Amino acid sequence: MSRSEQERIRRDARQSLEEMGVEPYPHKWDVTAHAADILDEFDDERRDPDEGERMNVSIAGRIRSLRVMGGSAFMDVQDESGTVQAYVRKGDLPEGVYDKLVGQHLDIGDLVGVRGHVFRTNMGEVTVRASDTFKLLSKALRPLPTPKEKEGETFNEVTDKELRYRQRYVDLIVNPDVREVFRRRAQLLSEMRDFLNERDFLEVETPALQPVYGGATARPFTTHHNALDMKLYLRIADELYLKRLLVGGLEGVYEIAKDFRNEGLSRFHNPEFTMMELYVAYKDYRWMMELTEKLFARLATKLHGGTTITFDGEDIALAPPFRRLPLFEAIEEHTGRDCYGMNEGELRDVARELNLEIDEAMGKGKLIDEIFSETVEPNLTQPTFITDYPVELSPLAKKHPDKEGLVERFELIVAGNELCNAFSELNDPDDQRARFEEQARLRAEGDGEAAPIDEDYLRALEYGMPPAAGLGIGIDRLAMLMTDQRSIRDVILFPLLRPESDAPE
RNA sequence: AGGCUCGUAGCUCAACUGGUAGAGCAGCGGCCUCUUAAGCCGCGAGUUGAGGGUUCGAGUCCCUCCGGGCCUACCA
Numbered sequence: 296m297s298r299s300e301q302e303r304i305r306r307d308a309r310q311s312l313e314e315m316g317v318e319p320y321p322h323k324w325d326v327t328a329h330a331a332d333i334l335d336e337f338d339d340e341r342r343d344p345d346e347g348e349r350m351n352v353s354i355a356g357r358i359r360s361l362r363v364m365g366g367s368a369f370m371d372v373q374d375e376s377g378t379v380q381a382y383v384r385k386g387d388l389p390e391g392v393y394d395k396l397v398g399q400h401l402d403i404g405d406l407v408g409v410r411g412h413v414f415r416t417n418m419g420e421v422t423v424r425a426s427d428t429f430k431l432l433s434k435a436l437r438p439l440p441t442p443k444e445k446e447g448e449t450f451n452e453v454t455d456k457e458l459r460y461r462q463r464y465v466d467l468i469v470n471p472d473v474r475e476v477f478r479r480r481a482q483l484l485s486e487m488r489d490f491l492n493e494r495d496f497l498e499v500e501t502p503a504l505q506p507v508y509g510g511a512t513a514r515p516f517t518t519h520h521n522a523l524d525m526k527l528y529l530r531i532a533d534e535l536y537l538k539r540l541l542v543g544g545l546e547g548v549y550e551i552a553k554d555f556r557n558e559g560l561s562r563f564h565n566p567e568f569t570m571m572e573l574y575v576a577y578k579d580y581r582w583m584m585e586l587t588e589k590l591f592a593r594l595a596t597k598l599h600g601g602t603t604i605t606f607d608g609e610d611i612a613l614a615p616p617f618r619r620l621p622l623f624e625a626i627e628e629h630t631g632r633d634c635y636g637m638n639e640g641e642l643r644d645v646a647r648e649l650n651l652e653i654d655e656a657m658g659k660g661k662l663i664d665e666i667f668s669e670t671v672e673p674n675l676t677q678p679t680f681i682t683d684y685p686v687e688l689s690p691l692a693k694k695h696p697d698k699e700g701l702v703e704r705f706e707l708i709v710a711g712n713e714l715c716n717a718f719s720e721l722n723d724p725d726d727q728r729a730r731f732e733e734q735a736r737l738r739a740e741g742d743g744e745a746a747p748i749d750e751d752y753l754r755a756l757e758y759g760m761p762p763a764a765g766l767g768i769g770i771d772r773l774a775m776l777m778t779d780q781r782s783i784r785d786v787i788l789f790p791l792l793r794p795e796s797d798a799p800e
Numbered sequence: 801a802g803g804c805u806c807g808u809a810g811c812u813c814a815a816c817u818g819g820u821a822g823a824g825c826a827g828c829g830g831c832c833u834c835u836u837a838a839g840c841c842g843c844g845a846g847u848u849g850a851g852g853g854u855u856c857g858a859g860u861c862c863c864u865c866c867g868g869g870c871c872u873a874c875c876a
Contacts, residue, residue, distance in 0.1 A: 300845055301810055301827055360836075367833035384833060403826075417834050440811040441826050443837035450837060451812040451825055457868045458811090469811090512876060559801085559874045652873080664876065688876065706876075716876070744875085782869095793867065 301438040308400040309434045315395050319434035324408040328352035331376035333413055337421045344413040344421065353410040354379065354423055355432060357468065358403050360441065368397050369422070372409060373468070380422040381409045387426050396431060404435035440469050456784075461795065463788055479598060480774040480786055484551065486597045487571060490590055496547040496573065501536035503529060503553065509752070510534030510691070512744045513556040516566075529555035533572045534691065534765065535752045538720060541576050541763050542755045549573040551770065562782045563712065565790050569770035576761040579719040580703045583764040584680050587707060587715055588615035591678065598777050606710045606779050609676055617678040617707070622667060625681055629670045634663060636700075642666070656741075660687030675708040684718075690730040690746065692718035693762075714773055717766040724756035 298306070309319050333352060337344050344350055356374035366385040371378050385393040401407075411426035443450045452470075453459065459466040459473075466473050488498065506525065508515045510532030518527050533550045540548045551571045558564060575583070595602045595613040602614035620628075623635040632645055642662040646653045651669050653662065663685050671681075683695055684704040692702035704718035721727050731753070737745035774786040784790035 299810060304827065362835050362838050363832090364835065364838075365832040367835085369835045369838080371836080380836075382834075386833075416836090418836075420836075422834090438810040438826065442811075443825070445837045448837090453811065455811090455868080460868090556875075561875080562870085564875060668876085684876085713876075795867075
């Protein structure tokens, strides 16, 4: 562990302050105003804080820049709402306070409290003058990066992705836009809950630790419970538990929760991610499409003031209705080939002609999925419901009454990215058992993602589950769309990274 | 997992074809009671991600490893 010169100097400064009786980490500070409120109050150029009754405030925040001029100093103080300039004058403070603190041992990055009145400088900037008190609230021992700004241009901006993800606390301090992304993500979740609660859906919580996992095609994380000496899995989906609740008589339930999938990382995948799952009794997937459209339109309107949003430089129109396009029509539209009804060999030939990477282990379902995700998905910029998937890909979905070999299912694709997955839920316990057994067969053949049989879930279905529709929305990907971020790591506060080789301290 | 690419001071970046590691900000000392990328004078700051190799000489070339990014793969 070696400290940089600047760290040693700051530790020395801390010690000097303590020796002079200045507490580097005091216990509290009364905050009466935030930067944005103060600036709002006097945003009118003509309104002068010095006129009439003075506005007295007490603010707290982090020093982002410091300009000391002998007996007085200006600093930019950043709180959660934004940044306001503060002004400290030697003559305003009790004897010695200025010299001990501001003049000598105050650094960029320190947290301070400023109490006094608001005024406008000769240059016109609304400023809090420490006419009453100036106090150190927390001494920073590490130097903060010091990006600067002039006329809208930023200098020395912190751009290192590794630093930004590993030390998100620094990122949040020096890149204020990041706060806006996560505020918007929070607003998205809040609006989604409002939307669902208004419709009388019940928010529930189901186990993240599961003795049998299911509800998706993915490899799970495993863990162990000591007292029960039992192997447990981290959930890969909420689905099977939520549908048990439909059996139990709840007619509309949803859960917003973390799922965990033991898979690779990419711009679109983090091993733990947030999913909203929703199940409604007596509805089918067509009804669910309409609900999904309404939800997306509502979110866009609340977050962006209208149903058209911008993502990666393109306008995305989220006004209902969204285009509905059956999977096989989509493939035909983009490849000129009608794959519906093809057997495995024919599908393999098509995939070869399209120069797709396939292997012998891929069955019908996977081949179709491969063809679709390579040729169609990236080209779907505007929201599109892709409907009616092969039964092989959908072991929990109800068969389509008219289309042989297909199920009533849709995925919503926006900006080339899959955001939603939904279907009419399979509630025939015997059909469900047959689908599980097919999965078990694939498992036996070495498909590590095929689902295990969940006997308790089958037992629940045997008591009778109402016809129902279910929907899953990848919240992180939706947050990407709504905040115009192209990497999932930019909408997850602490994305998974490899451990640092030389961890601090 | 594979390909490409990056890693230099606290931060942002330079350093030709292999020839003494530099700048701005930040920091330290001094001046300065309306500054705002504050200013002026002076100063310090580096195991060039780690290890090995080639060479008279390596930030630069080669190999291995570590970490990041992008792409591919994996991933409904």
